[in-house]
Amino acid sequence: MNKENSHLGFSLLELMAVVLIIAIAAMATMPLLQEQIAVREIDTIARRFINHAHFARQQALHLGQPVHLVPISGDQWEAGWVVKSGCIGKYVQPGCIDKPWFTQAGIKPIYFKGGGKQFIDPHSGKKGILFNAAGAAKTAQGGFVANRLILGHSRSPDLERQMILGSGGRWRICDPARDAKRCH
Known part of the structure; x- marks a missing residue:
């Protein structure tokens, strides 16, 4: 072999050093990637949830x-939710058909944290949102529902979003870590 061709490739040691640097960079960024996935x-x-509402x-x-x-499940949002006709309470009209349209289940690793009123009807103690024929969110007794649900993530306990x-019937998603004033 002549001298000109002897330095065209990389040595095994150089290749191992590059792989080590890439591995260290990947390990350093992994927590940030996991947090972004959780977000x-x-x-x-x-x-x-808001689209279903x-x-x-x-x-x-x-x-x-x-x-x-x-x-x-009746009282746990974590199990999922269902959108269905609301043939209950004082809003029942003749011909009201109790019909479910669709459900959402299996939202793990997301969970609903405590806090907020979680759309609990103060009269019946049941969770849920009842939209009357005028499209207003009301309790079964006719009172207005202004409320919030707080979401958490099992892999990132500090992460929180409030719906x-x-x-006025308008929804917003609030991140208490970034805009605490808007969340309260």
């Missing part, structure tokens, strides 16, 4: 009868 998962569930409201307006967004329903 995306929690935001996806929050947006899905918008659907329930639109169905109430379209049908002219109440529609419910309620936990599947807030305002008095």
Whole structure:
């Protein structure tokens, strides 16, 4: 071999050094990547919940009868939720058909944290949102529901998002770590 061709490749030691540097960089960025994945998962569930609430409201307006967004298990939002006609309470109209449209289940590793009123009807003690025929979020007794649900992530315990329903029927997703003033 001549001298000109002897330095065209890399030695095994040089290749191992490059692989080690890449591994260290990957290990250093892994927690940030995991947190970003958790943020995306929690935001996806929050947006899905709000979209389902918008659907329930639109169905109430379209049908002219109440529609419910309620936990599947009755009192735990973590199990998922269902959008169905709301043939209950003082809003029951003749011909009201109790019909579920769709459900959302299996939202792990996302969970609903304590805090907020979690859309609990103060009269019945049941969780859920009832949209009346006018599209307003009301309790079974007719009172206004302004409330919040707080989402958490099992892999990132400090991560939190709040889904807030305002008095005008407008939803917002709030990150208490970034905008604490808007969340309260």
